[in-house]
Amino acid sequence: MDATANHPEREHPGKETPREEVETVTIRFCGDSGDGMQLTGTEFTKSTAIAGNDLATFPDYPAEIRAPAGTLPGVSGFQIHFSSRDIYTPGDAPDVLVAMNPAALKTNLPDLVAGGVLIVNKDAFSDVNLQKAGYGQNPLDDESLARKYRFFKVDISGLTERALAGSGLTSKEVALCKNMFALGLMFWMYGRPMEATIAGIRRKFAKKPQIAEANVKVIHAGFNYGETAEMFAHKYEVKPARLPPGRYRNVTGNQATALGLAAAAQKAGVRLFLGSYPITPASDILHELSYLKNYGVTTFQAEDEIAGIGSAIGAAYGGALAVTTTSGPGMALKTEAMGLAIMLELPLVIIDVQRGGPSTGLPTKTEQADLLQAVYGRNSEAPLPVIAASSPADCFGAAYEAFRIAVQYMTPVILLTDGYLGNGSEPWLIPNVEKLRPIEVKYRRDPEGFQPYARDPKTLARPWVIPGTPGLEHRIGGLEKDFTTGSVSYDPQNHERMVRIRAEKVAGIAKGLAPTEVFGKPEGDLLVVGWGGTYGALHQAAEQLQAKGNRVSHLHLRYLNPLPPDVGDILRRFRHVLVAELNLGQLAKILRATYLVDAASYNKIQGKPFKIAEIVNRCREILEPDGARA
Amino acid sequence: MSANPLPVTPPLTKKDFQSDQDVRWCPGCGDYVILAQVQRVLPELGIPRENIVVISGIGCSSRFPYYMNTYGMHSIHGRAPAIATGLKVARPELSVWVATGDGDGLSIGGNHTIHVLRRNVDMKILLFNNRIYGLTKGQYSPTSQVGMKSKSSPYGSLDAPFDPLRLALGAGGTFVARAVDAEPAHLTEVLRRAAHHKGTAFIEIYQNCVVFNDGAFDYMTEKAAREETRLVLTHGKPLVFGKAKDKGIRLNPKLEPEVFQIGREGDLSQCLVHDETSETLAWILAHLQPPKFPTPVGVFRAVSAPTYDAGVHEQEEEVRGKKGAGDLAKLLGSGETWTVS
Ligand SMILES: Cc1ncc(C[n+]2csc(CCOP(=O)(O)OP(=O)(O)O)c2C)c(N)n1
Ligand code: SF4
Ligand SMILES: [Mg+2]
Numbered sequence: 001m002d003a004t005a006n007h008p009e010r011e012h013p014g015k016e017t018p019r020e021e022v023e024t025v026t027i028r029f030c031g032d033s034g035d036g037m038q039l040t041g042t043e044f045t046k047s048t049a050i051a052g053n054d055l056a057t058f059p060d061y062p063a064e065i066r067a068p069a070g071t072l073p074g075v076s077g078f079q080i081h082f083s084s085r086d087i088y089t090p091g092d093a094p095d096v097l098v099a100m101n102p103a104a105l106k107t108n109l110p111d112l113v114a115g116g117v118l119i120v121n122k123d124a125f126s127d128v129n130l131q132k133a134g135y136g137q138n139p140l141d142d143e144s145l146a147r148k149y150r151f152f153k154v155d156i157s158g159l160t161e162r163a164l165a166g167s168g169l170t171s172k173e174v175a176l177c178k179n180m181f182a183l184g185l186m187f188w189m190y191g192r193p194m195e196a197t198i199a200g201i202r203r204k205f206a207k208k209p210q211i212a213e214a215n216v217k218v219i220h221a222g223f224n225y226g227e228t229a230e231m232f233a234h235k236y237e238v239k240p241a242r243l244p245p246g247r248y249r250n251v252t253g254n255q256a257t258a259l260g261l262a263a264a265a266q267k268a269g270v271r272l273f274l275g276s277y278p279i280t281p282a283s284d285i286l287h288e289l290s291y292l293k294n295y296g297v298t299t300f301q302a303e304d305e306i307a308g309i310g311s312a313i314g315a316a317y318g319g320a321l322a323v324t325t326t327s328g329p330g331m332a333l334k335t336e337a338m339g340l341a342i343m344l345e346l347p348l349v350i351i352d353v354q355r356g357g358p359s360t361g362l363p364t365k366t367e368q369a370d371l372l373q374a375v376y377g378r379n380s381e382a383p384l385p386v387i388a389a390s391s392p393a394d395c396f397g398a399a400y401e402a403f404r405i406a407v408q409y410m411t412p413v414i415l416l417t418d419g420y421l422g423n424g425s426e427p428w429l430i431p432n433v434e435k436l437r438p439i440e441v442k443y444r445r446d447p448e449g450f451q452p453y454a455r456d457p458k459t460l461a462r463p464w465v466i467p468g469t470p471g472l473e474h475r476i477g478g479l480e481k482d483f484t485t486g487s488v489s490y491d492p493q494n495h496e497r498m499v500r501i502r503a504e505k506v507a508g509i510a511k512g513l514a515p516t517e518v519f520g521k522p523e524g525d526l527l528v529v530g531w532g533g534t535y536g537a538l539h540q541a542a543e544q545l546q547a548k549g550n551r552v553s554h555l556h557l558r559y560l561n562p563l564p565p566d567v568g569d570i571l572r573r574f575r576h577v578l579v580a581e582l583n584l585g586q587l588a589k590i591l592r593a594t595y596l597v598d599a600a601s602y603n604k605i606q607g608k609p610f611k612i613a614e615i616v617n618r619c620r621e622i623l624e625p626d627g628a629r630a
Numbered sequence: 631m632s633a634n635p636l637p638v639t640p641p642l643t644k645k646d647f648q649s650d651q652d653v654r655w656c657p658g659c660g661d662y663v664i665l666a667q668v669q670r671v672l673p674e675l676g677i678p679r680e681n682i683v684v685i686s687g688i689g690c691s692s693r694f695p696y697y698m699n700t701y702g703m704h705s706i707h708g709r710a711p712a713i714a715t716g717l718k719v720a721r722p723e724l725s726v727w728v729a730t731g732d733g734d735g736l737s738i739g740g741n742h743t744i745h746v747l748r749r750n751v752d753m754k755i756l757l758f759n760n761r762i763y764g765l766t767k768g769q770y771s772p773t774s775q776v777g778m779k780s781k782s783s784p785y786g787s788l789d790a791p792f793d794p795l796r797l798a799l800g801a802g803g804t805f806v807a808r809a810v811d812a813e814p815a816h817l818t819e820v821l822r823r824a825a826h827h828k829g830t831a832f833i834e835i836y837q838n839c840v841v842f843n844d845g846a847f848d849y850m851t852e853k854a855a856r857e858e859t860r861l862v863l864t865h866g867k868p869l870v871f872g873k874a875k876d877k878g879i880r881l882n883p884k885l886e887p888e889v890f891q892i893g894r895e896g897d898l899s900q901c902l903v904h905d906e907t908s909e910t911l912a913w914i915l916a917h918l919q920p921p922k923f924p925t926p927v928g929v930f931r932a933v934s935a936p937t938y939d940a941g942v943h944e945q946e947e948e949v950r951g952k953k954g955a956g957d958l959a960k961l962l963g964s965g966e967t968w969t970v971s
Binding site for chain 2: 046196240241242244245246247249250259262263267271273275292294295296297298304310312313314317318319320336337339340344466469470472473475476477478488
């Protein structure tokens with residue numbers, strides 16, 4: 001955004017505020033967790049999507065549902081990055097910060113870009129609130145704010161109260177509307193359409209029309225305030241992005257995951273069964289799927305994570321496409337049952353929406369530190385395929401792909417997403433149902449020559465035989481099986497043979513993978529390697545470096561186990577390899593062990609995604625070790 | 631998914647339910663009796679063999695599915711009720727049986743046991759209670775008596791045991807029963823009743839582990855003693871026991887059960903009459919413990935209640951009725967959408 005603007009409070013008497021065109025904007029709404037910032041952000045996102053921009057969002061909220069009001073831990077934020085070109089991340093730093101109270105200002109101001117727009121609800125800066133935020137004196141009196149930022153003190157609470165004078169609402173109900181004032185003001189500033197939001201509010205409060213109309217009124221008040229207060233020197237225009245043609249909607253990663261699972265079951269023509277125990281940030285997948293009863297979707301809220309996966313194993317045995325969803329601590333609990341699923345060789349999808357750990361860790365923050373757990377974290381030789389989604393919308397395809405592999409190879413599959421993907425959102429080109437890759441479910445029905453563990457010579461998959469099939473009655477279980485008959489066997493040679501064939505089956509999945517795509521030249525000075533939710537930041541960092549003439553490429557791995565067969569060659573064609581991950585170097589460890597390459601690590605473990613600039617800077621240090629850059 | 635059309639075949643026999651695997655329990659183990667009685671009852675039910683599934687956890691008792699010529703799964707320690715729940719919900723037409731032990735179902739898997747009972751998922755749970763961990767060679771279990779000397783309690787166990795039936799009743803069990811391996815005919819009767827119950831049928835079966843806890847139930851199984859030490863429950867019949875049928879159970883003025891001598895201390899009309907539908911009575915019966923009281927065997931409680939699995943499918947139908955069958959293209963394109971041309 002234009003940082004050389006004039007002093008904000010310059011007057012435009014009698015003139016319409018000019019509309020300035022900008023390419024890309026990042027706005028962060030922040031306030032107390034009771035201030036409705038997530039809703040404000042979601043509504044702004046909706047209208048931005050309708051305005052046709054490419055966008056990415058990142059909600060950031062505290063672990064406590066309602067930390068003490070006004071305190072620093074109680075601050076909740078929602079960031080949206082939108083643009084007239086294609087973008088991949090929710091933005092490194094906000095250009096616009098809307099702070100609803102002192103605590104929000106204190107925790108978020110350091111992120112605001114120099115020259116950015118700062119809007120505060122000045123009514124919230126009472127002595128009590130200042131004290132709760134740990135401010136010795138009122139920061140709004142600090143003259144330097146107006147020098148550093150385009151700074152607007154707006155009496156949001158007071159204006160909201162005035163707009164609702166005589167509405168008959170209680171003062172508490174009135175206070176709850178103030179986020180709508182901020183939303184209206186932002187709608188004005190960025191010329192967003194408001195109809196969808198207003199219609200949505202009327203729908204949501206259909207039974208309380210008084211509340212609905214109050215909210216609508218306050219949105220208009222905020223909008224009109226922008227128009228008439230003559231306080232804002234600019235309003236902005238972000239032209240629609242040139243996205244590939246088609247019909248779009250906005251999805252969060254968790255929504256896309258749920259849709260991908262439902263789509264796989266519909267395409268396969270069988271029931272989807274989800275066994276799950278609530279855990280942040282994975283619960284939304286359970287919530288989404290629990291609405292889809294008329295799609296042959298069964299959701300079972302189990303008594304714990306073990307029952308979540310246990311019930312899914314039972315459903316898979318019965319012939320359903322079965323899935324269990326969780327986050328790190330729940331993954332740990334499911335471990336033993338995953339081993340059972342590996343022994344039973346039943347199709348099953350296990351989704352880990354990763355969060356900060358270990359233990360309870362940072363439950364509402366993102367991290368990528370469950371990779372080694374996913375690939376190796378079971379007793380004995382227990383291989384299973386692991387794949388990862390790279391963006392909120394990509395969760396759809398990744399979930400779909402997880403089922404395709406599970407069914408084709410008769411194996412449990414782990415899909416890794418993370419809190420950033422799960423809660424973040426972006427526009428999604430709605431796929432054509434006809435064009436989704438088919439998922440072929442074939443239950444064995446023929447008793448002729450039946451052996452429960454006889455394998456398909458190509459995939460090494462055993463047949464899927466479901467109870468209810470006459471003549472195929474047999475027993476399966478966690479004890480080692482005879483290679484041929486599938487009966488219990490304690491034979492030492494047979495055990496080694498079975499361990500090897502299970503490993504071979506999973507390794508063989510690599511043969512069916514399409515060639516790995518590299519963003520940039522196939523060889524060069526530096527290959528930035530990543531997996532999962534860091535895709536956007538790494539991609540854009542590589543793009544920026546390439547634009548400056550650097551020989552930098554980006555490799556993003558969807559298939560983490562088995563690794564695609566061409567990865568070793570790709571790594572060796574670069575002078576330097578940098579593996580960037582939100583952990584202490586887990587993929588780097590796997591790549592070094594697998595390919596004996598001197599891969600360096602770039603790590604961040606702060607519960608936050610990478611910023612593009614962080615990646616760019618680290619790459620520059622590698623490319624110009626002597627600090628030759630300006 | 632629908633069931634396969636039932637083939638027209640001659641009635642099944644006990645033999646049809648015996649698998650080709652050698653049974654590997656210790657000679658004399660009570661598990662043999664239980665296996666034989668289940669194999670005897672199943673053919674009577676008229677359920678095609680392929681529609682019967684036995685799921686177990688881990689333990690001596692959990693080897694059960696291997697010996698049954700039905701579908702079966704020997705799963706992991708304690709988790710059979712969870713796996714069985716997923717199967718039953720996905721395939722309500724199947725007849726689902728769980729074989730578990732006092733360690734499997736009450737210790738490591740206690741959580742799943744109470745929740746399956748609470749939900750009333752339609753399955754039969756056979757809990758083989760030998761008051762010991764058999765497979766791991768003789769540690770005390772959650773049903774072992776205080777003071778029991780075992781491999782892991784050489785000076786006597788300090789753990790207070792709990793009673794599986796009180797647990798099952800507390801969790802809302804709709805069919806709660808007890809039987810003993812030493813009385814196969816009675817066991818068969820209870821199994822038959824359980825097989826016809828819609829909902830979770832929970833049967834605790836006292837089972838003698840000849841190796842690690844031999845004789846644990848002798849006090850109520852030995853022919854000479856049992857008329858005095860166990861009480862056979864029959865719906866609608868007074869709670870009478872004793873060789874001469876001369877002892878009854880009644881409530882005293884403090885509403886506590888007591889044994890009384892029929893004739894000498896009161897007449898038969900004071901005797902409690904068994905009613906399988908009375909939760910209060912089931913609760914009282916579950917509190918009758920030796921040596922003061924005889925141990926009741928039979929069906930403590932049998933009531934009909936909606937099952938979870940049926941509920942799942944009814945709700946699905948209801949939603950389908952309201953919203954119509956799901957259309958994938960519509961689902962993917964739901965919410966606010968916009969078109970880029
Ligand atoms: C996760 C796990 N923990 C421990 C064990 C070891 N183990 C196997 S069976 C068993 C106890 C079985 O006791 P019970 O359920 O009473 O069965 P029984 O052998 O007496 O029939 C234990 C502790 C195991 N297999 N898995
Ligand atoms: S150890 Fe006990 S319970 Fe296990 S098979 Fe032997 S006798 Fe039966
Ligand atoms: Mg036992």
